[in-house]
Amino acid sequence: MPTKLFGIDLRRIPQQQQQTDLKDSSGISITTLRRPSMDHIKRPALAALGKKTSDKKSKDRSSSNKRAVDVAPKPTSSKPVKLNMTMESPPILMMGTAQESSGALISGQLQITPLAGDVIMESIVMYLECTTTTKQPVQDRCRECMQQVSDLYEWNFIKKPMICVAEQGMQQLPFSHLIPGHIPATTHGQIGSLDYSLHVRAKSSDGLETEFRRELVVRRALRPGNDKNSVRIFPPTNLTLHVTLPSVVHPLGDFPVQCRMTGITSKREDTQTRWRLRKLTWRIEEKETMISPACTKHAAKVGGEGKGLAHQKDRDVGSQEMKAGWKTDFDDGQIEGEFVAAIESGHMPQCDVEAPNGLKISHVLVMELVIAEEWAPNKKPTQATPTGAARVLRTQFNLNVTDRAGMGISWDDEMPPAYEDVPASPPHYQNGHTFVRDYSAESLHGDVEDLTLNG
Template sequence: MPSRVQVHTGTPRTAPSTVNEVVNALQKKLTALHVDSSPVQSNISPKSSRRPSFSMDNLLHHKKDKKRDDSKERDSKGQKRISLTMRHSNKSKDRHVQSPKHGPVKPGRFENIIESPPLVLYGNITSSTGALLSGRLKLLVEDPSAQVKLENFTMVLKAITSTKKPVGKDCKDCTEKVEELKKWTFLSESKTFHKDSDNQFPYSFLFPGHLPATTQSQLASISYALYVTATTTHGEKIEYLHPLSVQRAIQPGPDKASIRIFPPTNLTGRVQLPPVVHPIGTFPVTMSLSGVVEKKAESQTRWRLRKLSWRIEEHSKVISTPCTKHVHKVNEGKSIQHSETRTLGNDELKTGWKSDFDTIGGEINLEFEASLATRSNHRATCDVDSNTGIEVKHNLVLELIVAEEFCPNKNTTLITPTGAARVLRMQFGLVVTERGGMGISWDEEMPPVYDDVPASPPGYGSADKNDGAWGGAMMEDYHGPLEYEDLETMANEDPNAPPSYRNSSLPRRRPSYGRVESGESSSAPHTSRQPRGGWTRDELGFEPQYALRNREEADDHENTNTEDFGEGLSSNAAQN
């Protein structure tokens, strides 16, 4: 046999050593790239090199030939961590040193100052007078030149109605319906505004009472906002958005009482509810169940209340109207209606009522507290009935479980259940509204202004009896005789002076018919009309005692101060 030729290319360890040299050279180059000139990295030995990964090391060296030093391995890992830490720290420092990027400087901005109270519509949609909005829009100039020249400046009050189930998915026209309620144009021509000036623009608007309140329901939402847009001469736009919250508060009135009859039994339920309820808080519910006892000759049957459960349901409804692009998805001239119902609050009662089986017919009375806020994840929405197709209503549902019992009339304590039971279900509508608080409607708190004063004085009523408090007044002209009394003419020394009349301030006496004529005696018959004051002729000619003093004595004391003892002074004053 020919001898086998053996060819040896080299020792078996030559190839691994060659590969190790190549790997070490690559590691040195990579380590040199990561060396930093910082004082922390200067302490690291330059001879240290990064070891290959665990998988590569296993391929290069056999387990039996590996002799690792744990301390060296830890040092190498520590050096690796330090190098990585320094890299991140250097990057973070570089990022911190870099100057932030500033956006373009805006020429100005707007601020809104509301002067009116919160927007609350008091009353329902048929009786509410609306809510008054008044405020001031302020322009703040931020341009480096300290002035801004505006070409146009407008503000629009919009009502936005959006549905969560539109006809066309992801279609803005099908989702939102925008209605413009009011538009203010503050500038008719270009104007320059300076930074130091007080650039304020007042505005006001009366929200009509039929508008729906701000709503966030399951299927739709209604919101109001002020949109401000201004354009500078350089074409820059300044925009501002201010949302408005409009609420409705219905004033409470008398409690509502409802009666429900449950045939074929004689049971009758009477429930008393408050006229309005609020999203937060509790409200009382009073209920009485009569006709629970049916007496016969020797026995009687009665209904005993076992359990009562109540819940408040919220019914939401929305009508989705398609836009012009998606009209083909629905029938011509029609829309899609969506409705959804959810439970806001519920509870069960097994005790807490009083049963009276001794009265005629028997009666069960109970009272409990209900609330719309028993679930934290459900926020109640106030009642809404909008002409845009959004409607929200609430109902209180009561369910009573009654069981029938039998007992003899001789001993009513021997009660035997018959096994019959019934579920009595009642449903009542609730009016959910916001709290009015201490506020009143704007027309009641506003004093009258000058323009409200009518041009003529107020009337005294009308002949129409249906004309309120001023109705039924009759105004007629008087055509009868006019009764008056002639004044007595007094003598006057000066013939050219106008005639003077006797003062009638003295108290009236008994009526006397006669007139005092000059030169007529006191015994003349009383044929003339009654003089003014009711004095007779003799009484008018009689002079008082204090006037009969001696005229000579009066002349002697003419220049002295005399005191008049007239009628009405006391006797002590006359003596002094």
């Protein structure tokens, strides 16, 4: 009897399968796979609007799937299809600032290959995801506090069930999208990260889901412009520092800094006092701020939903100390020189970024000059005597750290230049950016070159 039953079962299953296959294949034409690519570009826009409400639960997407697999590891859970992707567009490079960039086009083919016979796909959806990660979550080890996923775009590849015929092998579904130019670039800071990915979820008629994820690196390059001239004064002295910097600098590679200090000599009838530059120190500081949001469960810890904890982390990503390398002309009353500064690659420097979620990274070049006063008769200016007075001057300059534009050409590069392309305005004085510390002979026990503002 059991063998008979067994025999019947064996015969019935293939029959049923055949019937469903026939029914489905008669209803759906394989041509749905070969849709012209423009078709799906329009459709997801509507779907994306509806998607916004489900943003909050979007972060559960992967975890819930994992749970389903963990709890019920059925022998039939082997994937019915294999997903893959080829990108046809070049690497994503936003040209210009968030305000001026026209975005970047992406295009590619989603590849779907049946693994075990013909498969009916119920839905094939792809999300352009932005993942924000904080290293300082409101609640330790809470995944929801640590990471937020939001969908920037959504593709629904099929309107109705689609058959993937095993004999035909891999099928390709084209996709394309213009990524808006204002989105912040991929960033891996000290306390916050921003990542983008294409996340595909394909569901077959038997309820099995296959996922695929492709990381997208979004870079931004500011177009180099005219060099920036800055002037700093150091009251109460007569000293004025002129500094010329490139309009943009890159995370890897060095850049020239031209300096000229005027007003170093004060002449009286028979004598003169003057400042001699003893030491010049520069360092590049990377400032990062991040607002760690709280998940709904831990919102009370930060005083309600929609609030977060602000974090800041500053670090030096390059520095040098110099005791020579400049030209001093006491007669003209000025010091001139040029040095090469660089961000050290070993620090994994980040480009400047400002994201709506609170992640911000910026850079400044801090310069510190140690000057010592000396006295000389006008008739014999080379016979100088130190007066014992010394000062430390400190000032800083904003740096625009950006990716290299390289050969990257914006998709709409035929656009005429914008008003923003007009050269920077003339230099202006920024008293608030300078700092002077005086030293007298009595307090100078050691070498003046050991002086620092930090002391």
